[in-house]
Every structure is written in structure tokens, then in C-alpha cells.
Amino acid sequence: MKKSRLDQLFAAARREAAPEPRPGFDGRxxxxxxxxxxxxxxxxxxxxxxxxxxxxxxxxxVATVVVVGICFxxxxxxxxxxGGDLGEGAEELVTQWFFE
Amino acid sequence: MNDxxxxxxxxxxxxxDEFAELVRRHQSQVFSILHRYERDPSRLDxxxxxxxxxxxxxxxxxxxxxxFAHWLARIAVHVAIDHLRRHKRRPQEVAMDFLGFDxxxxxxxxxxxxxxxxxxxxxxxxxxxxxxxxxxxLVIVLLEIEGRSVxxxxxxxxxxxxxxxxxxxxxxxxxxxxxxxxxxxxS
Numbered sequence: 532m533k534k535s536r537l538d539q540l541f542a543a544a545r546r547e548a549a550p551e552p553r554p555g556f557d558g559r560x561x562x563x564x565x566x567x568x569x570x571x572x573x574x575x576x577x578x579x580x581x582x583x584x585x586x587x588x589x590x591x592x593v594a595t596v597v598v599v600g601i602c603f604x605x606x607x608x609x610x611x612x613x614g615g616d617l618g619e620g621a622e623e624l625v626t627q628w629f630f631e
Numbered sequence: 632m633n634d635x636x637x638x639x640x641x642x643x644x645x646x647x648d649e650f651a652e653l654v655r656r657h658q659s660q661v662f663s664i665l666h667r668y669e670r671d672p673s674r675l676d677x678x679x680x681x682x683x684x685x686x687x688x689x690x691x692x693x694x695x696x697x698x699f700a701h702w703l704a705r706i707a708v709h710v711a712i713d714h715l716r717r718h719k720r721r722p723q724e725v726a727m728d729f730l731g732f733d734x735x736x737x738x739x740x741x742x743x744x745x746x747x748x749x750x751x752x753x754x755x756x757x758x759x760x761x762x763x764x765x766x767x768x769l770v771i772v773l774l775e776i777e778g779r780s781v782x783x784x785x786x787x788x789x790x791x792x793x794x795x796x797x798x799x800x801x802x803x804x805x806x807x808x809x810x811x812x813x814x815x816x817x818s
Contacts, residue, residue, distance in 0.1 A: 534803070540747065540752045540756055541752075541756070544749060545776055547749035547752075548749075549663035552662050556679070557654040557658065560651065560684070561648070561654070564650065564684065
């Protein structure tokens with residue numbers, strides 16, 4: 532095919548009128564935006580130094596419970612009759628791990 | 632259109648409902664760009680909606696240095712190329728399509744004496760462009776059908792001027808070959 536024939540096609544296609552949007556198109560876009568629940572504008576989150584701490588708190592709480600649990604277990608289940616306190620129990624545990 | 636900036640400022644200040652006014656102002660332009668890539672009215676509507684939703688999400692990044700219409704056109708072009716990539720058809724499908732009577736007649740008119748209607752030209756071009764990559768398709772539409780300059784196409788697509796020219800030349804050559812193939816297949 533000659534170049535000029537292709538150019539004729541382009542020229543003819545250029546004359547094609549664009550379709551108009553169907554009535555209510557703007558309303559449908561607005562509804563889609565509402566559904567999408569776009570972030571509030573122009574509100575922007577203001578992060579503070581407390582935010583990362585808040586993120587860490589649940590993990591810190593779990594770690595604390597685990598450590599306390601281990602100490603109780605090492606201390607004979609926390610039975611006063613078993614003698615000694617938590618500090619002694621921890622010391623005994625460390626001694627067992629490192630020197631035996 | 633000069634007050635687009637004011638309207639956008641109000642929308643960003645929380646007047647979310649006023650976005651519909653922005654849509655009304657620019658919907659014809661968006662449909663005009665996108666109908667070069669999608670003829671089905673329902674899918675065209677979806678693409679136009681996708682364009683405005685992307686504009687909505689990115690509205691706080693509109694800096695007002697260029698007119699809003701240019702910024703929106705760029706989004707529409709990106710929606711179009713994503714659409715072309717998603718729905719890329721294999722070149723071998725071209726010969727399987729039914730060619731309309733008038734378009735077929737024009738193709739066989741060796742003397743070139745017949746004029747061609749816009750819709751028939753579009754039908755032939757749609758078939759010829761199926762052998763193109765999405766990037767080539769985009770460049771041909773922007774340059775040859777929308778009549779934009781190489782500089783404009785370069786700005787819209789983010790490609791260099793040389794890349795635009797090379798893609799266009801390659802695309803034209805492919806289209807001519809495809810149309811020759813169609814002519815042979817339909818004779």
C-alpha cells in the first residue's frame with residue numbers, strides 16, 4: 532500500500548466525531564468517588580513521636596508477659612514455700628546456663 | 632477554563648461535590664481522546680470514569696503550572712495505553728475479522744478514486760493497528776489521528792522525540808503491510 536493511501540485513511544479518521552458522554556456521567560463519577568471513599572482532603576495525618584511507640588506497645592506487652600512467665604517458671608511456679616525470690620531464681624538459672 | 636485553578640482549590644479545601652463540575656467541563660475532551668482507542672460505548676464510559684478517578688486521587692499533586700486540561704489529557708493517555716496493554720490482540724487475529732463492504736471496496740480501489748467515510752477509515756485503521764505494539768498504537772493515534780506534534784506526543788508519553796519518530800515510522804510500515812495482507816485475504 533502506498534503511503535498516500537494510508538494518509539487518506541488517517542485524514543478520514545480525523546473527521547470522525549467523538550461520542551458525547553451519556554447523560555449523568557458526572558454523577559456516576561461522583562458516586563464512584565464516594566464509593567471509593569477517597570482520603571479526606573486536604574487533611575493530612577500529622578505524625579508525632581508517640582505514633583511509632585503506639586505501634587510497638589502491643590509487642591512490648593507480649594514480651595513483658597513472656598519474660599515474667601519465664602521468671603515464674605524458673606522460680607518454681609512462684610510458690611513461696613519453694614524459697615527464694617525472683618532475683619535469686621534468675622541468678623540460679625543464669626548460673627546453671629553458664630557454668631554447668 | 633481559567634477558573635479551573637480556583638475550582639480545584641475549593642475541591643482540595645473540602646468541597647468534594649464540586650469535582651462533578653470539573654468533570655462536566657472536561658468530559659468531552661476526555662471522551663474525544665479515549666474514543667480513538669475504544670469504540671465500545673460502555674467500555675469507553677469505563678475508561679473515561681477511570682481517568683477522572685485517577686485525576687481525583689492525584690488532584691493534590693496538580694501544581695497548576697500547566698493548564699488542568701493538559702494534565703488531564705496526560706492521565707487519559709496513560710489510561711489508554713494501560714487499556715491497550717490489557718487488551719492487546721495478536722496480529723494473526725486481524726485476518727479473521729470481517730471487513731465491511733465499503734471498507735473492503737476502498738481497499739481494492741487501485742486507482743484511489745473512491746473517497747472513504749470516517750467510520751470505514753476507522754474500521755480499516757483499527758484492523759491495521761492490531762499488529763502494533765501498544766506504544767506504537769499510541770504514537771500513531773496521537774500523531775496521525777489527533778494531529779498532535781512530535782513535541783506534544785513526546786510530552787504526553789514521556790518518550791524522546793527521536794523515539795516517537797522511530798516508533799511512528801515503524802508503525803506506519805507495519806500498518807501498510809497489514810493492510811496489504813487484508814487486501815489479499817479479502818480478494
